[in-house]
Amino acid sequence: MQRLARLRRSLEDLFPERHLYVRSGGEMKGFVLSARKQMAAAAVVGGAALWMGVSTAAMLVNVFSASSADREIARTQAKYERWIADRQARLNSAVAQLNASSGSNDELATAIEKRHAALALLLTDMKGSPGAAEALTPAIDRALASSDTNPARRVEMVRVSQEQLLDAADTYAKSRADRLRLAFRLAGLTPAAYMPKGGALGGPLIESRDPRALAAVLDVDEDFAERIQSAATDLSEARALAVAAGKLPLARPTAGAAQTSRFGVRFDPFTRRPAFHSGLDFAGGTMTPIYATGPGVVSFTGVRSGYGNVVEIDHGRGLKTRYAHLHSIGVNVGQSVGVGQRVGGMGSTGRSTGTHLHYEVWLNGRAQNPDRFLKAGAYVLQAG
Structure with missing residues (x-):
């Protein structure tokens, strides 16, 4: 109790009651800024500063991760060039020995x-x-x-x-x-x-x-x-x-639909406040086909709070994908699906502002950035 009393006194000393007088049209109006109001205002300012810091950090992490991948590709290419040059030198040596x-x-x-x-x-x-x-x-x-x-x-x-x-x-x-x-x-x-x-x-x-x-x-x-x-x-x-x-969810969940929202912190379209967005959004027309991004077994179909009509697919090794806000569902629980198989049609069910697909990737119970899997899928195609 003594600690709480000391903390209260410290806050009152930091935020003493203030009086604000405003003169307008020959009239004088007075406003009282109590300690509670000042602390509430300070909390709002602090929360906004914290959100800006988190958003900036998230953006910097994305930038650094992308640049890290670019550096890895550059190092790999340089390694190939050195390796090919070494092989050519060996070949030239072998030819010289053969001639001699x-x-x-x-x-x-x-x-x-x-x-x-x-x-x-x-x-x-x-x-x-x-x-x-x-x-x-x-x-x-x-x-x-x-x-x-x-x-x-x-x-x-x-x-x-x-x-x-x-x-x-x-x-x-x-x-x-x-x-x-x-x-x-x-x-x-x-x-x-x-x-x-x-x-x-x-x-x-x-x-x-x-x-x-x-x-x-x-x-x-x-x-x-x-x-x-x-x-x-x-x-x-x-x-x-x-x-x-070939067993990973690396394909795109829909063809030709524009991506409208990224993974991470964003302004919630309903509350207009910062909130974590656990997937990617793709906008399109009603009943635009939605495809399985990898082979697996349908583990859930139905309605989830906020998500509307949902299909979830278990891909094994702790990987799961979720397809939300669907207008229709075209698969059943326990059904095996292949990559590119239609699982439903795009809609606007649940907590949605318009027709779109909300797509998530989960690994061992934690939401992952689906964009990383899409980029990996494009790179696998190049490797093939």
């Missing part, structure tokens, strides 16, 4: 055949991977373009072409794996958490972690075996990440 060697054509042909078998395993593993054919076609075309009639030079050209083809395969596999990892980070997810348990990856070329053992199995030199293994490992990781990305 005095080994017999039979020995060279045998070595080429063994390398060819190793490459065949890698290229068979890459068959069907998105973008692989486009990445490897230029190297294959160069290999077929030689019209030299000298047998020794033709054998040398085949070996050089093998080096170039392996470089192209290695670059493709590493680039695809790195771009998919970056897509996960853009969504705020950890790529390693979506890899197979224990780091188990498929493919016969990466069963042996020791390049020397793989070189012995393939009967090729250790450097060539190491590069084969590196490309196979990156390709296998890219496939695992691509499969995991």
